Amino acid sequence: MAISCLKNANSNSAENTFLYTPCHCPAEKLLRQQQVRCEKPRMPHRVSRRTQYLAKPRNARGRYEIRAVNRSTKQTELCRSYKEPYASKRIQQLALPHVRKLVAAQQEYRRFIARRQQDQLEKRIKKSIFTVYSRLANVQLPAVDKLKGMSADEWQKHQDWLVRNAQPKQAPAPEPPKRERKPLAALIGRIDSLSEPRFARKKFAGQEKPGPAAKPGALKAMASDHVTKLAEPLERRKRAKGVPVEDTRLPENVLKAVASSRVAELAVAKSYRNVNNEYRDKPFTVEPNALKAKPSDRILELAKPKKVKK
Structure with a gap:
């Protein structure tokens, strides 16, 4: 493609003499402009605002380029995927x-x-x-400074560092031995000796001190229902509640209720001759309303069997 473009390119123009890539050939663009179009002109298509908004890229990121040693004010190149194919400047230079x-x-x-x-x-x-x-x-490399001599303090610090790092490594501390588990028969004697008190207290034989006396007003007081409820211990665990007892008592309104005729009719037990049938004696009987029903045209159409081609 590049050879054909070189043959037809104009030698006077400076732009047409140098080609970066075939996709951006100036001679090819010139030939395309001079070519007569025989196609039918297309009408401009109207694009909605929503489509234009969605067509814009969200985050436009620049390509990574290796920086040169010398400083240069160079803008970041953005390559759009929806535009025509374009080779970057780095690819053009490498080509x-x-x-x-x-x-x-x-x-x-x-x-x-x-x-x-x-x-x-x-x-x-x-x-x-x-x-x-x-x-x-033509880039000048940074000058390397010559090595300078060490001062007395630096030399002493360096010698201390050499002595400290030249010593052998300290061995890791050994792990403490694990105590083996013993059976209960071997430990029961020690458990009994630890459970006995060290000093046996003598029993008190004298007169006990009187406790705090209750006030006369407190002896005559009557606890209310709320105080009695608060005085009960909280049942914090299920096992503290004991065996759950179900309340099977009937309320008074139920005992005083009078059953209606319909309820009395439903309460009478039915007797079936056939035990296997739970609903009625003749389960396959046709309902009288079904005999009077008339099918519609759509139902008759759906009732016809389909013809399947083999």
Whole structure:
């Protein structure tokens, strides 16, 4: 594609002489503009605002580019996926040949190629000077300072560090031995000796001190229902409640209620001749309302069997 574009390109224009990539060939664009379109012109399609909003990328991130040694104010390049394919500047620079190869080709084929091809080679050589291969050619490396001598304090600190790190490593502390589990028969004697009190207290034989006497008003007081309820201990656990007792007592309203005729009719037990049938003696009888029913046209249509092709 690039060769065909070079043949038809104009030699006077400087833009058409150097091609970065085939997808951005200026000669090809020129030929496309000059070509007569025979297609039917398309009407502009109206795009809704919602579609335009969704078409915008949410987070536009720039491509990572390796920074050069020298500082340069370079803008971050954004590649849009919805635009036409475009090679980045780094790919374009990597696609260019080395300067030495171009110079060697120019010196070797100077007598055999035309003036136009020589001009193209010279322009390619000028372009390749600014590529990634020759960008670090004239960069000055940072100066390395010479090693300075150590002072007396630094030398003493260095010697202390050498002595400290030259010592052998300390062995890790051994793990304490684990005590083996003994049976209960071997430990019961020690448990009995620990359970006995050390000092046996003598029984008190004298007169006991009188306790705090209750007030006369407290002896005559009557506890209310709320106080009695608060005085009961809280049942914090299920096992403290004991065996659950179900309250089977009937309320007084139920005992005084009078059953209606319908309730009395439903309360009478039914007797069935056939034990296997729970609903009626003749389960396959047709209801009288079903005999009077008339099917609709749709039901008759659905009732016809389908013809299946084999």
